[in-house]
Amino acid sequence: MDYARSDTLAIKILIAGGFGVGKTTMVSAVSEIQPLSTEELLSDRGARVDDTSGVEAKTTTTVALDFGRITLREGLWIYLFGTPGQDRFWFMWDELAIGALGAVVLADTRRLGDAFPAVDFFEQRRIPYMVAVNLFDGARRHDPAVIRRALAVPAHVPLVPCDARDRESAKEVLLTLVRHAREMSRVGAN
Amino acid sequence: MAADEDPEPGPLVRMFAVTGGRARPVGEAFDVIAVVTTIGMPYDQAGLSPEHLAALRLATRPITVADIGTRLRLPLNITRVLLGDLRREGLVSIDPPAATAGVLNERIYQEVLNGLRAL
Numbered sequence A: 001m002d003y004a005r006s007d008t009l010a011i012k013i014l015i016a017g018g019f020g021v022g023k024t025t026m027v028s029a030v031s032e033i034q035p036l037s038t039e040e041l042l043s044d045r046g047a048r049v050d051d052t053s054g055v056e057a058k059t060t061t062t063v064a065l066d067f068g069r070i071t072l073r074e075g076l077w078i079y080l081f082g083t084p085g086q087d088r089f090w091f092m093w094d095e096l097a098i099g100a101l102g103a104v105v106l107a108d109t110r111r112l113g114d115a116f117p118a119v120d121f122f123e124q125r126r127i128p129y130m131v132a133v134n135l136f137d138g139a140r141r142h143d144p145a146v147i148r149r150a151l152a153v154p155a156h157v158p159l160v161p162c163d164a165r166d167r168e169s170a171k172e173v174l175l176t177l178v179r180h181a182r183e184m185s186r187v188g189a190n
Numbered sequence B: 001m002a003a004d005e006d007p008e009p010g011p012l013v014r015m016f017a018v019t020g021g022r023a024r025p026v027g028e029a030f031d032v033i034a035v036v037t038t039i040g041m042p043y044d045q046a047g048l049s050p051e052h053l054a055a056l057r058l059a060t061r062p063i064t065v066a067d068i069g070t071r072l073r074l075p076l077n078i079t080r081v082l083l084g085d086l087r088r089e090g091l092v093s094i095d096p097p098a099a100t101a102g103v104l105n106e107r108i109y110q111e112v113l114n115g116l117r118a119l
Ligand SMILES: Nc1nc2c(ncn2[C@@H]2O[C@H](COP(=O)(O)OP(=O)(O)O)[C@@H](O)[C@H]2O)c(=O)[nH]1
Pocket: A017, A018, A019, A020, A021, A022, A023, A024, A025, A026, A134, A135, A136, A137, A162, A163, A164, A165
């Protein structure tokens, strides 16, 4: 990591989705560093927790956050952030999403509904996103068109199957996202 | 939960104590991939926690907020609180990451695609 050079660039990609959908697994599959998985302490929006007497259990909560990094070349990095899409944590997503290249919404066909909040979030904020359907063993395969309809994902948004444990598969997902984000930026520029 | 069920504070609670119970950094908001650079060393290190000092040492070469968190094995928002303190003390500068969505251009997208394919 040498930020002394002027042509250095850090790119942020978000991995969203419900609990147990494979976010940590996917970040681990592509990160060059042992991903840092932390419990982030959050104070509820607006609430100030600067009471020096200690932790105010009522005004704080925790959320898991995975962080990984990919060096593409000296001076060009992708930073991956994985965290659950859940209503009470959106303020954290609002911060993470600033300047992000785009987002991967991981979905599990057995619990498709868990992907709704994340899809909504990125739709509303016009952040380029895609859906990656993590193909768990034993889960029934679904027609992509059926999943797309169930999630109300527009036709131009990529929706692809993946295996979050597999580095090549995770790489392919990121490639799809970057191509899509580039496409969106072209459309936006016109 | 009754106090006697939780005799030892967990690691997270101890870390939270490092920030004085604060969940948010002081001053202007900054990105998790903002670039931190140490611009001064404190005359008196007594007021700074070992975590503050470790962050200062790491940032003698420019480094992102997220990378500091990884190196210190600290949650990102706790890392941010520490860095906000150091900035307030005039010991670090925190600069926005070069790449925000607005400055991603065709060349960068292509470079990222090429780089990913070559991994
Ligand atoms: N069979 C199978 N298991 C997976 C896959 N992805 C994740 N898992 C497992 O599912 C569990 C939850 O994954 P995790 O990455 O922790 O989910 P997270 O809560 O979204 O971070 C873990 O035990 C993983 O090993 C997959 O593609 N196939």
